[in-house]
Amino acid sequence: MTMVDFKELSGKPVAEKIMAENLTRAEKLKAAGHTPTLALFRVGERPDDIFYERSILRHCERAGVNVRQTLLPAEAPEQKLAGLLTAAADDKTVDAIFFFSPLPKAYNEPALRELIPAAKDVDCLTRASAAALFCGEGSGFAPCTPAAVMAMLAHYEVPLAGRRAVVLGRSLVVGKPLAMLLLAADATVTICHSKTHDLPAVCREADILLAAVGRPRLVQGDFLAPGQVVIDVGVNDDPANPGKMCGDVNYAAAQKICAAATPAPGGVGLVTTAILCQHIIEASEQNAK
Numbered sequence: 001m002t003m004v005d006f007k008e009l010s011g012k013p014v015a016e017k018i019m020a021e022n023l024t025r026a027e028k029l030k031a032a033g034h035t036p037t038l039a040l041f042r043v044g045e046r047p048d049d050i051f052y053e054r055s056i057l058r059h060c061e062r063a064g065v066n067v068r069q070t071l072l073p074a075e076a077p078e079q080k081l082a083g084l085l086t087a088a089a090d091d092k093t094v095d096a097i098f099f100f101s102p103l104p105k106a107y108n109e110p111a112l113r114e115l116i117p118a119a120k121d122v123d124c125l126t127r128a129s130a131a132a133l134f135c136g137e138g139s140g141f142a143p144c145t146p147a148a149v150m151a152m153l154a155h156y157e158v159p160l161a162g163r164r165a166v167v168l169g170r171s172l173v174v175g176k177p178l179a180m181l182l183l184a185a186d187a188t189v190t191i192c193h194s195k196t197h198d199l200p201a202v203c204r205e206a207d208i209l210l211a212a213v214g215r216p217r218l219v220q221g222d223f224l225a226p227g228q229v230v231i232d233v234g235v236n237d238d239p240a241n242p243g244k245m246c247g248d249v250n251y252a253a254a255q256k257i258c259a260a261a262t263p264a265p266g267g268v269g270l271v272t273t274a275i276l277c278q279h280i281i282e283a284s285e286q287n288a289k
């Protein structure tokens with residue numbers, strides 16, 4: 001395998017396609033008298049939240065989604081957010097509800113999540129949405145990042161049925177739900193974590209290797225094998241380039257060894273917010289019925 005055979009799986013065309021579809025669907029809703037509306041809550045001033053919030057506002061504006069934004073100081077009482085979430089839950093003109101997680105440590109976040117009705121839970125914050133994903137009970141949206149990974153795999157026509165997918169990471173935000181989505185697509189799934197023995201050997205067996213560990217370039221050449229498709233979910237501060245971001249995978253090594261890989265940044269991260277918009281519009285279509 002030479003670098004000539006390598007394909008970069010950029011997030012840009014995937015995000016552009018989803019956003020074009022989002023716009024068409026939002027216009028149809030508006031023509032029928034229903035403006036897709038997101039109630040967005042941020043507590044405190046965490047830089048990661050502010051960065052993601054800017055991306056959400058930009059994408060929603062492009063897609064024609066109305067955003068009702070609420071900003072609370074980190075020291076705001078939990079009851080304040082609880083009251084606002086309950087009001088948004090009861091408000092028929094609000095299609096979707098999202099808050100940045102984690103909330104301040106003093107808050108009872110699990111209880112606050114449950115104030116969101118499953119139909120408005122566009123990022124799988126509630127138990128009902130998780131049950132839909134993990135048990136196939138009821139309905140609910142998958143979390144946006146794993147859904148973005150699946151959209152990337154579909155866009156680049158990566159076959160999954162019967163193939164070996166190795167997921168690095170078992171968080172409830174990325175690793176576990178991603179494993180469930182891959183399983184639902186008939187992949188044979190292995191989930192790895194910090195206690196996995198001989199991680200490089202397990203990873204080398206993958207047809208599709210998906211890294212969501214939050215460790216800059218943990219995945220080096222000895223984790224990779226020819227023919228693999230590598231999906232890098234990692235968003236990390238790059239220790240080698242202060243002020244820059246990097247993924248969980250050594251992309252240069254993937255270019256030399258693998259069939260295809262997502263760059264990071266420039267891969268999955270670009271698709272996540274487009275998927276959030278897609279979920280908002282889907283919730284809106286259901287609400288407008």
Ligand code: NAP
Binds near residue numbers: 168173175236269
């Ligand atoms: P997390 O909650 O910290 O979970 C990390 C997982 O990786 C854990 O399961 C942990 O294992 C495992 N892990 C850590 N070090 C490891 C090692 N040396 N070997 C094997 N496994 C190891 O992180 P997360 O929220 O899932 O996020 C993962 C990455 O995705 C981060 O870089 C984050 O910034 C990124 N992310 C990207 C997006 C996006 O839209 N692109 C969205 C969300 C997150 P244990 O369970 O054993 O501790």
